[in-house]
Amino acid sequence: MKLLKLTLSILTIGLFIACGGTGSKEESNAEEETMTSREIMRQEADAKENEPKETTKNENEESDVVEITIEGNDQMQFNLDEIKVKAGSTVKLTLKHVGEMSVTQMGHNWVLLKQGTDIMEFGQKAATAKERGYIPESEEGKVIVSTSLLGGGEEDTIEFEAPKKGTYDFICSFPGHVALMKGKFIVE
Ligand SMILES: [Cu+2]
Known part of the structure; x- marks a missing residue:
């Protein structure tokens, strides 16, 4: 040429x-x-x-990115109790606090836990870790990923690789919320 x-x-x-x-x-x-x-x-x-x-x-x-929005409200509820994603996908998850209450009254986070974690036990230990957004240092090894703690009107987006196929628990670790604010994260 x-x-x-x-x-x-x-x-x-x-x-x-x-x-x-x-x-x-x-x-x-x-x-x-x-x-x-x-x-x-x-x-x-x-x-x-x-x-x-x-x-x-x-x-x-x-194209492998899956976008999910989950809401938490002033009634201590998530709007989803099950989230399904495909193995190998990148998950872009947004937690929206659609209520009006403050982060100290009705704080919400979204915490994805490793398989085999006792969610009630995690919730109890989390309650003592206010300064760490209710993710206690001793339990950090059980957390796959978590959003920040939000008050009414706030939102947070996290991006992570879907863990291996299986069913996982997600919770809000604000004191007393785990009993109501929980669901299954299914990787298929
Ligand atoms: Cu909550």
């Missing part, structure tokens, strides 16, 4: 010289510069052609 362009350049210069006349040398130089800048433009265009392919690949990867 380069050889062809070089040949074309030489031919062009040759043509100008053959045409003769005053200022032909300057013109041929100008033409040569044009060829060079064209070549650069061509290379840039080639580089751009490769970009959309990468974008397409990214779009395919992004």
Whole structure:
């Protein structure tokens, strides 16, 4: 390809010289510069052609993202008691506190727990960890992922890889809420 362009350049210069006349040398130089800048433009265009392919690949990867919105209200309830996702997907979960009560009265979080965790026991220990958003340090190993603790009107979005196939518990770990605010997170 380069050889062809070089040949074309030489031919062009040759043509100008053959045409003769005053200022032909300057013109041929100008033409040569044009060829060079064209070549650069061509290379840039080639580089751009490769970009959309990468974008397409990214779009395919992004199609595995599952967006979930779960709400918590002033009546100490989640609006979902079951969430199903496919194994291998990326979960983008938003917790919305749709109530009006403050975070100290009616705080909500969404905590996904590892299999085999006793949710009532977790809830009891969580109640003592106010300064840590009710995720006690001693129980951190049992948490797959959690949102921040929210008051009325607030929301938080977290993104995580779905754990391996199976059924998991999710809860709100605010004191006293686990009894009502809980559900199953199913990876299939
Ligand atoms: Cu709650």
